[in-house]
Amino acid sequence: MAVLHNQVLRPAGFSELFPVWSRYPDAILFAGGTALIRSQGRELPKLPDNVLSLEKIDELHRITRTERYLEIGAAVKLSDIIALGKIVPGAFSRTLRGIAGPSIRNLATIGGNLCVCGDATAPMAALDARYELRSAGGIRWISANRFSSLPMNLQAQELLSRIRIPLEQWTYTIYRKFCSPPENDGGVLLILVQNQKDILAKIQIVFAGHTLFRDKNSETFLEGKALPLDRKEAFHYRDLWKTYLDGLGKPGPLLRSKILNGIEAAILGLAD
Ligand SMILES: Cc1cc2nc3c(=O)[nH]c(=O)nc-3n(C[C@H](O)[C@H](O)[C@H](O)COP(=O)(O)OP(=O)(O)OC[C@H]3O[C@@H](n4cnc5c(N)ncnc54)[C@H](O)[C@@H]3O)c2cc1C
CATH class of the missing domain: 3.30.465.10 (Uridine Diphospho-n-acetylenolpyruvylglucosamine Reductase; domain 3)
Structure with missing residues (x-):
C-alpha cells in the first residue's frame, strides 16, 4: 500500500x-x-x-x-x-x-x-x-x-x-535564570543544599543551557564541612568552578561570569 x-x-x-x-x-x-x-x-x-x-x-x-x-x-x-x-x-x-x-x-x-x-x-x-x-x-x-x-x-x-x-529533602534551593542575548546563550543555574545538624551533607550545582555543566569533583570539596562555611572556602569553591569552566572552554565570557557570580553569591550565603 x-x-x-x-x-x-x-x-x-x-x-x-x-x-x-x-x-x-x-x-x-x-x-x-x-x-x-x-x-x-x-x-x-x-x-x-x-x-x-x-x-x-x-x-x-x-x-x-x-x-x-x-x-x-x-x-x-x-x-x-x-x-x-x-x-x-x-x-x-x-x-x-x-x-x-x-x-x-x-x-x-x-x-x-x-x-x-x-x-x-x-x-x-x-x-x-x-x-x-x-x-x-x-x-x-x-x-x-x-x-x-x-x-x-x-x-x-x-x-x-x-x-x-x-524524592529527597533539600534544605536550600537557589534558582537563577540567565539570558545573555549578545551571545544568544542563557540557561538555569540551580544550587541544592542539604544541611544536617550544621554540616553541609550534600550540595549539587548544575547549570543547564545549550550545554549542561556540573562539576561533581568540586561538590565533594564542600561536602562534610561545618556550616556556616569559612569565607575562604567559599571563594576557593568559586575558583574550582572557574577552573572547571576554563577546562571546558565554554560558555562565552558574559554567561561564564554570570554563572560564577551566581555560584559565589550562593556559597557566600552559606558562609559566616
Ligand atoms: C513564547 C515561548 C516561550 C518559551 N519559553 C521557554 C522558556 O522560558 N524555557 C524553556 O525551556 N522553553 C521555552 N519555550 C520552548 C518550549 O515551549 C518548551 O521548551 C516546551 O516545554 C516544549 O514542549 P512541547 O511539548 O511543546 O514540545 P514540542 O514542540 O511538541 O516538541 C519539541 C521537540 O521535542 C520532540 N519531542 C517531544 N516530545 C518528545 C518525546 N517524548 N520524546 C522524544 N522527542 C520528543 C519533538 O519532536 C520536537 O522535536 C518557549 C516557547 C515559546 C513558544
Whole structure:
C-alpha cells in the first residue's frame, strides 16, 4: 500500500506507535507543539510533513508516586506538574514556573522541554533524575546527567517516555535564570543544599543551557564541612568552578561570569 504524506498520525498506545513510526520514519513527534512552532514568526505555523501526535498514548500521561520517586509521563503538561503542589521537588516546580507564561505551560510537555534541552534539564540533572527511553526494540534508562547536551542522544525512532525523580529533602534551593542575548546563550543555574545538624551533607550545582555543566569533583570539596562555611572556602569553591569552566572552554565570557557570580553569591550565603 502506498505511504501517504502530510499526515497527522495519532496512535492510541505504544503498540500502535512503533509500527506507525516505522511506516513513516520521517514523522516528527508532536507533544505540545510549542517548541516546534517557536520562532516561526508566521501567522499560520508550518508543521513537518508527517506529524506523530503523542496525545492519545495514555502511558505518557501517567503520574505515579512511591515513597522514593515521583514518576511522570513525558506528555504531562508543565502546568499539570506545577499543580501537583508539594510532592514536586522545589527545584523542579520553581524552574517550571519560570518557563514562558501560563498559556504556553498549559500546552508544553515535560518530554518536549527535555528533548529541546529546555530549562527543566537543570532540575532533572540536579535531582539525579533518570529517563526511560522506548523504541520498538524495548526500554532503556539513562541518567539525566547524560541526556543534556545537544545533539540529543536519542536513537532513531526512540522516544522519551517517562521521568523518574528521586524524592529527597533539600534544605536550600537557589534558582537563577540567565539570558545573555549578545551571545544568544542563557540557561538555569540551580544550587541544592542539604544541611544536617550544621554540616553541609550534600550540595549539587548544575547549570543547564545549550550545554549542561556540573562539576561533581568540586561538590565533594564542600561536602562534610561545618556550616556556616569559612569565607575562604567559599571563594576557593568559586575558583574550582572557574577552573572547571576554563577546562571546558565554554560558555562565552558574559554567561561564564554570570554563572560564577551566581555560584559565589550562593556559597557566600552559606558562609559566616
Ligand atoms: C513564547 C515561548 C516561550 C518559551 N519559553 C521557554 C522558556 O522560558 N524555557 C524553556 O525551556 N522553553 C521555552 N519555550 C520552548 C518550549 O515551549 C518548551 O521548551 C516546551 O516545554 C516544549 O514542549 P512541547 O511539548 O511543546 O514540545 P514540542 O514542540 O511538541 O516538541 C519539541 C521537540 O521535542 C520532540 N519531542 C517531544 N516530545 C518528545 C518525546 N517524548 N520524546 C522524544 N522527542 C520528543 C519533538 O519532536 C520536537 O522535536 C518557549 C516557547 C515559546 C513558544
